Amino acid sequence: MCGISGVIGVAATERATGILNVINGAIAHRGPDDCGSWVTPGIALGQRRLSIIDLSCAGHQPMHSADGNLVLVFNGEIYNYRELRQELYDYPYQTQTDTEVILAAWQKWGTACVHRFNGMFAFAIHDKARNEVYLFRDRLGIKPLYYYQSGEVVLFCSEVRGLLASGLLPRKLNKAALADYLRYQTVHAPETMVLGVLMLLPGHYMHIKDGGATIAGYWAPETNYSRRSEGKSYTEIKQEVYTLLQRAVERRLVADVPFGAFLSGGIDSSAIVGLMSRVASQRVKTFSVTFEEEAFSEARYAAAVAKKFNTDHTEIRLTPDNFLELIPAALQAMDHPSGDGPNTYVVSKVTKEAGITMALSGLGGDELFAGYDVFNRMAALQQYRWVARLPLAVRRAAGFTIRKLKPSVASTKISELLNLSSWDLSGAYPITRQFYTDEFLQQLTGRTSLEENRVQQLVRESNNRQVQHGVNMPLLSQVSVAEITSYMQNTLLRDTDQMSMAHALEVRVPFLDYELVEYVLGVPDSYKYPTSPKKLLTDALGDLLPMDIINRPKMGFILPWQNWLRQELYTFAEQRLNSLGKRGILVPQEVQQLWQRFLAGDPAVTWARVWYLVVLENWLEAHGIEA
Numbered sequence: 001m002c003g004i005s006g007v008i009g010v011a012a013t014e015r016a017t018g019i020l021n022v023i024n025g026a027i028a029h030r031g032p033d034d035c036g037s038w039v040t041p042g043i044a045l046g047q048r049r050l051s052i053i054d055l056s057c058a059g060h061q062p063m064h065s066a067d068g069n070l071v072l073v074f075n076g077e078i079y080n081y082r083e084l085r086q087e088l089y090d091y092p093y094q095t096q097t098d099t100e101v102i103l104a105a106w107q108k109w110g111t112a113c114v115h116r117f118n119g120m121f122a123f124a125i126h127d128k129a130r131n132e133v134y135l136f137r138d139r140l141g142i143k144p145l146y147y148y149q150s151g152e153v154v155l156f157c158s159e160v161r162g163l164l165a166s167g168l169l170p171r172k173l174n175k176a177a178l179a180d181y182l183r184y185q186t187v188h189a190p191e192t193m194v195l196g197v198l199m200l201l202p203g204h205y206m207h208i209k210d211g212g213a214t215i216a217g218y219w220a221p222e223t224n225y226s227r228r229s230e231g232k233s234y235t236e237i238k239q240e241v242y243t244l245l246q247r248a249v250e251r252r253l254v255a256d257v258p259f260g261a262f263l264s265g266g267i268d269s270s271a272i273v274g275l276m277s278r279v280a281s282q283r284v285k286t287f288s289v290t291f292e293e294e295a296f297s298e299a300r301y302a303a304a305v306a307k308k309f310n311t312d313h314t315e316i317r318l319t320p321d322n323f324l325e326l327i328p329a330a331l332q333a334m335d336h337p338s339g340d341g342p343n344t345y346v347v348s349k350v351t352k353e354a355g356i357t358m359a360l361s362g363l364g365g366d367e368l369f370a371g372y373d374v375f376n377r378m379a380a381l382q383q384y385r386w387v388a389r390l391p392l393a394v395r396r397a398a399g400f401t402i403r404k405l406k407p408s409v410a411s412t413k414i415s416e417l418l419n420l421s422s423w424d425l426s427g428a429y430p431i432t433r434q435f436y437t438d439e440f441l442q443q444l445t446g447r448t449s450l451e452e453n454r455v456q457q458l459v460r461e462s463n464n465r466q467v468q469h470g471v472n473m474p475l476l477s478q479v480s481v482a483e484i485t486s487y488m489q490n491t492l493l494r495d496t497d498q499m500s501m502a503h504a505l506e507v508r509v510p511f512l513d514y515e516l517v518e519y520v521l522g523v524p525d526s527y528k529y530p531t532s533p534k535k536l537l538t539d540a541l542g543d544l545l546p547m548d549i550i551n552r553p554k555m556g557f558i559l560p561w562q563n564w565l566r567q568e569l570y571t572f573a574e575q576r577l578n579s580l581g582k583r584g585i586l587v588p589q590e591v592q593q594l595w596q597r598f599l600a601g602d603p604a605v606t607w608a609r610v611w612y613l614v615v616l617e618n619w620l621e622a623h624g625i626e627a
Helices: 013-026 081-087 098-116 160-165 175-184 234-251 267-279 299-308 320-333 342-353 373-383 385-389 392-405 409-418 425-433 438-445 454-468 475-501 514-521 535-541 561-566 570-581 588-599 608-622
Strands: 002-008 034-040 043-049 070-078 119-127 132-137 146-150 153-157 197-199 204-209 212-217 259-262 285-291 312-318 358-360 506-508
Touching (some): 002 013, 013 043, 013 160, 043 119, 153 160, 175 438, 234 267, 234 535, 267 299, 267 535, 285 299, 299 312, 320 608, 409 425, 475 514, 561 570
Parallel strands (some): 259 285, 259 358, 285 312, 358 506
Antiparallel strands (some): 034 043, 132 204, 146 153, 146 197
16 A cells, blocks of 8 residues: 656756656655655656565665566565566566565456456556556446646646646646536546546556557446346355355455554444454454443444454544544645545544554445445436426425425435436436535536536446446446445545555555455345345345344434534634635535524534535635636
């Protein structure tokens, strides 16, 4: 796990070296164990290393192939590197790293080697003989890779802050991405909040040669989901799910540093810990952040799981005030604005301070096994899609009445759904994740129209790929893909990376093993319909988890944000909202009215719908981004 960077197209080596050093310095927190660079006319590659596998200096990067032709910088882990190493036995290895296996695989298979990698990764590889550079990002977007292109110059880095530090790009707000952020508290790849800075899409690569750059995809869930479950019984499917998940966990236990697992006491993290306890060669270390206040704490669930699996459990007790004190540092660590990052920052901080360098997480379980309410809602909408065929005037009147009788976020979304001409996934799903209606956002921005809804675009692109390849995924699998390509990749995974790497902590996510993902996406809806919490997953696990864990209420990370914004964070929030209103990108009166509605307890303006605006302004100020 590391941070990588590069400067392509700057001929003067002294200048390229200077730029690279500045970029590398900006991401030093990602790799405190080592720093490396390699520069030749037109190409400069850099890396910050967090040592996880082969802790010796032999793992130094940039790493060169045995024949000296290839130069590689790599961020992530290739979990099946040992199997690949046995297959590539004739390569003259000098290290025990997975990094060197990438070089060996590239020499034998070229770009096709990526199809053989099981892992999370972002890497750049330079072929001297061909004078070309390739940038690759893993299938599911676990590891980030940002780039900026101006003419023949291409900069890339694991974080936006590194590119900003280069001094080669204007610190300008990407106004076209603002609507995306206002809708979904994030900006969906490939766009970012900085004008000109883009994010390489998951499952894609960039080829740089002769002053030009082209981008292509090599994997997408719709074209790679497995048909292995077709015609099989539920018993057989459960067994295969269990085997794939156990193998995913086992692969992610390969490390030469102390490791553990996040344990909330929910189904996903408990499943990971349970499987770890079955395959690990040592007692599993688990970590839970708990609170004295019963309303916020999941301590008893986590303690029960830890006891069942005899883990070496560390319960880190925080008061909400302790958490509150960490918020400024969490905001400072934020590489790209998000309304949902401080939680991950705190968990990562206390885990790292407990002596852990790598931790497993249950992230991805909800998206893959229909754990969110949105799966129920989308299934229900299909059953009642006849409602969308009623006269528009009738539906609008019904929506207006619902909003008036019971104003809330839920009633607003029901009203939006009733205004749709149909309840297909591309129309209905984006509304379920949207913070505010487009009608309100037009008032907030003072604009008569907004950019196309990016989540709607992602769902349509997914539908188009299915049509082009003559496939038709099950409905719940389509919702899974929508969740994975929108909320999970662009909020959860981005937050996990930037907040864990702020503490040089590697987080591994077994639920996102691509073989498991491909298999579960092909399972029929009838076997995973959410009649009970994550039915297919819990059935596949058998008696691994106690029933009180399976049937417990879903909590998430609950904290008294409503109170904080009205009290301890009041001045901080108000100052930033005032500043945001003066930038010329939002209507000041609308921002203030929104703030006052929240303070007055308007149920349609929850804390999250104010906080993400505070975060946006704080990030713009911290990084000197101008409108």
